[in-house]
Each structure stands twice: as C-alpha cells, then as structure tokens.
Amino acid sequence: MHEFRMPALGADMDAGTLVEWMVKPGDAIKRGQVVAVVETQKGAIEVEIWEEGIVDSLAVETGRKVPVGEVLALLRAPGEPAGAAPARPAPAVPPPAASAAAPAAPPVQAAPAAVPQAGRTRISPSARKLAEELGIAIDSVMPAEPGGVVSRTDVERAAAAAKAAPAPAARSGISAAAGSGISAATSAATSATTSATTSVAADWHAQMRKAIAAAMSRSKREIPHYYLASEIDVTAVTDWLVGENLKRSVAQRLLPAVPFMKAVALALREVPELNGLWTADGFQPSPAIHLGMAIAMRGGGLVAPAIHDADRLDLDAMMAALRDLVTRVRGGRLRSSEMSDPTVTLTSLGDQGVDGVFAVIYPPQVAIVGLGKVVERPRAVGGAIVARKVVTATLAADHRVSDGHRGALFLAALGRLLNEPEKLR
C-alpha cells in the first residue's frame, strides 16, 4: 500500500486546503494524473500523483487544511487486494476553529469528500477579489458554464442570490461512498471548516503577501547573495525575431521573452552551480533545467512556476509552455509539480519599463536571473558609434555555491547565445 502525501508546493507554503478530490476509491490512476485540488496562498493548485495504482481510500476530506507531508490517500498496486490498508493515519492537527467547533457539530454528518465535484473552484483573480469584498465564499459560486472559470459576473450573481436567500445551507451532505475510508466522526469538522475556508478566501491577498514575505525573508536571512549585471547586445536576436514573426500568423508569433528563456536555459548548462537546490547536505545540482518563470498575478502578488526541461524545448514549444503557464496563473490552476520543481528562476520586468532587476533568490534555489527592458543605446562597434538594442541582464546567486567569476561566465554565455539566434532553435 502506497501512502500518497501532500507534496511540497514551494518554500513559502507549508499547508494547503483540500478543496476537491478528482478521484474516488477504486479508480485506477496513472503517473502524472491530477488527483486533487488544493487551495494555497497562491491560488488553487492541481495536485499530481507520481505513482501508478488504484485508489484504496481517501484519508482527507474536502475543506481541511492539510500540512505538507500528511497522507492524503492510500494507493494499492494493481493486483493488491483491497482493504489491506494499515490503520488510517491519525488526523493531523485540524485548524483551531474546527477543533473548537467540532463538539457542537452534529455527530453524524455525511462527508461529501468522496464525490468529485469537477470544475467548481476555478476562479479568476479579479472575481476572487470581488468575492472577498462581498464576503461570498468562493465555493458557493458556480461558473456560468459547467466546468468554466468563475467570473466577476458569476460572483455578482451569487451575491445577489445570497441576499435574496439569507443563510444558505452549508455544503449539503451527500452519503459517503462505501469504502471511502472516511469516518463520519472526522467529517464533523467539515461544517466548521466551511467558515474557515471562507475566511481564508477573505484575506487571500494578505495570505499571499505573507507567503512572499516568509520566503523572501528566509532568502535574505540565509542566502549570501552576490549580484552581477551585464549590458547585452540583443540586436541580432531582436532583428531575427522580427523577421521570424513576419513569416508567422498572429497566433504563431513568438514573444521576445521566448528566445531569452531558451538562451538562459542553455547558458545554465555551462554553469551548473547556478541550477539546483540548497539542502541540508549542501548544494544539489540538478541535471534537469526547470526554469521558474516569475509571473505577476492579476490583482497583485506573483508566482514562479516551472517550465520543465526548458533547455530542451524548441522555441515554439517554449512559447506554448509560457502561454499556457501565464494563462493558468491568471485564470486557471497550476500543478503541484510546477510549484515544487523549479531549479532556477527567471524574472523579466522589461514590460514594466525597468532597465534591470536585482532579484531575491527563491529558496531553496541558488540563483535568479533578471532581464530588463530592451532599449536602443549608442554603442561603439568597430570604432564607430551605432545604435544597438541592448538589455541589462542580471544574476543574483548564492555565494555558498558559486563565486562572481562563475556568475560572470554565465552572463557571458548568455550574451554569446543571444548573439547567435539561429542556434537557439
């Protein structure tokens, strides 16, 4: 029997609230399948599983805040008899509100946990903000189209409905599926945590600031940063991109960020001490380059999910991956592996017009690369002053792992790669 546990969702998140199960006992599951949705300080995350097998039982019901590492479900290998489960793990510390309210709750209330409620909590950040302002529980809002993303209009409609019918029933009880493995006793917490979930939603922005504060404070406390900057001539790559995009239809066009991402990923191959994680045993270099992309969330805050194996993607695949990631940061869901896997981060603030960014490393990573705005500058080329397009590339890196000399080699490699755009393909 395999214990499927709450995965780590990045350095700044130690728990998540289970909002939805996408599987039920008896389901056969594949590697990489999304099995649950967890609400975190940075939005809803789809939790993937990396084992094959059959769901034996679900150990946590929806609405509960679950610490990283706690058992979420038990999985049996194909062929393994059902019900051979070890004793159910003791429930982890429930939220304080739940434990206080639990005795008062009705002793037997069916748990809705085992019934997947597909596509219910996807919500756009602006709709989420409105829901907070209006005091509407996100869970209670249905999107206009089944499985769609909850919009501001949906929230307004829900608010109007709530006014018309005060005190709507909390999640209605649904008979627990036989063999779900969830005892009725623990389900008493569900009704209590419904209000806890609402309050989490209500100060979502404050929660996210707290998460960013925790990770960045830890970074500044623990990581001896050093900073390098280099003005890189990007005339070749921007000219190449103009020509390339001229040949492409609107939907196939590449953003300038895409060749930059590819060049960063390739340059990291040359300086492996910038790509990996700092652990209790010191630096663990990563053979794979999973490029965390710092992406601003609508309404504030940011998240830096991974583009897996960025050095191996061609530019079209990179563009597709970036578009998909931005779309899901702003209106959908990220996946747990995207949150936990980045081995290095790239932050690009050129769109906002800054020349350069001296970034804070996201622990346990050991480096972050920054790109500013592409600008035209007079530069001396072959004894003449000519207008060239340049970008300020920066590196903040962990001095425990690398030195300025190696960091400088990275920026030099980046400049060289961007000067040969036809090789970035």
Add this chain to the structure above:
Amino acid sequence: MNALTPDAIRATILDALCAIAPETDPATLAADKPLRDQVDLDSMDFLNVIVRLHEVFGIDIPESDYGQLGTLDAAVDYFARRSAAR
C-alpha cells in the same frame, strides 16, 4: 465582408480586453489615453488581445502595426481602415 462599423469594432475590442484583463471597466476607460496606462497588460496579454482580434476580424495584424493600437480610439480607427480596405 462589409466594412465593420466603428461601434462594432469598439465593442469587440472591449470584449477582448475584458476577456484578457477581467478587471477592465469599459465605463471608465478613456478612449483617447494609452491603453497600457489604464489596463494592466504585459506583452503576453497584449499578444493574446491581438490574437483574439485577429480571429474575430479576420485581419492580419503585423507586429509593425502594433504602434497604431495604443489607444482605444486609435485601435478602432485602425480596424475600420483595414476592414474598409479589403
């Protein structure tokens, strides 16, 4: 296809903006002021708006024309001109 009316073009552009940046409030958008100052659009958002407009209008929008789409009024003029020319 006949030339599109400015009102229809304006409505389509606002729809596209609201779809990409849901916090956009068409009522308070100043049509003669730069869109990027009023709507929080990064380069990916802007490209997605262009893709959407391309799909709806069936007009190819070369990158070199992006400079003509800085304000709502300018964008309406641009698509009116382009749709009249075909």
